[in-house]
Amino acid sequence: MSEDCVFCKIIEGQIPSNKVYEDENVVAFLDANPVSKGHTLVVPKAHVDTVFDAESMEYMWKPIVKVANAIREAFDVEDMNINQNNGSLAGQEVDHLHFHLTPRYDGSEIDISYNRSEPENADEVAEQIRSKTA
């Protein structure tokens, strides 16, 4: 529990939420400001700020897939974004790790876009990352 963390307060039951799933390590609840019907946040019960501190949280994956399929079946929707923001430049507003599950309905207008470019020095860029994964 981190003081002043809104998701810790939800996990502790101090703030109400529309919970859709819970297990020993993970909770999932509806986003308070959904971008589409069924927009759900999947959240570890243990507080970490970002994915950079989440190496031991391999238990996140099964609930993410379970809840994604639950949304898919509940609303008969085949398309979905799953995204996760780290840091303010990346759009993170709540500093407690969370995954957004956002179903996409035909005709829905959600602006999630990346401006693509031609790669520059891809061999060097790959090596810079590869050297840190060893």
Ligand code: 5GP
């Ligand atoms: P972020 O921008 O950090 O990736 O996303 C944070 C999300 O948390 C936002 O989509 C926002 O609507 C949601 N949120 C913020 N406060 C609350 C809250 O008190 N309850 C719920 N259910 N969602 C919240």
Ligand code: ZN
């Ligand atoms: Zn927290």
